[in-house]
Amino acid sequence: MIGKVTFWNQPKGFGFITVTEQKSPTEAPSQQQYFFHHSQFTKGGVPVLGAFVVFSLGEAVKAGKTVQAIGVRFATSTDLDVTRGLSALAGGVQ
Numbered sequence: 001m002i003g004k005v006t007f008w009n010q011p012k013g014f015g016f017i018t019v020t021e022q023k024s025p026t027e028a029p030s031q032q033q034y035f036f037h038h039s040q041f042t043k044g045g046v047p048v049l050g051a052f053v054v055f056s057l058g059e060a061v062k063a064g065k066t067v068q069a070i071g072v073r074f075a076t077s078t079d080l081d082v083t084r085g086l087s088a089l090a091g092g093v094q
Contacts, residue, residue, distance in 0.1 A: 036069035
């Protein structure tokens, strides 16, 4: 999945990634936020607010919690291929 880091708390080491999806041109876009912990970010990398990232979904940390982002890394130009259109730049696509 591709998303955008929309919240990052450096002292506490966690943040949120927002994925925006538009299923058709006539539907309003929907957004989903996923929690991530710094331990799931690329080794040695530091998340940056507003950066586009690639990630997978993993299990919830605790019962009753939602799934979390795992394997988070900065998106490359290949990940944001122009064939995906401007929706990738608007907030992310799957």
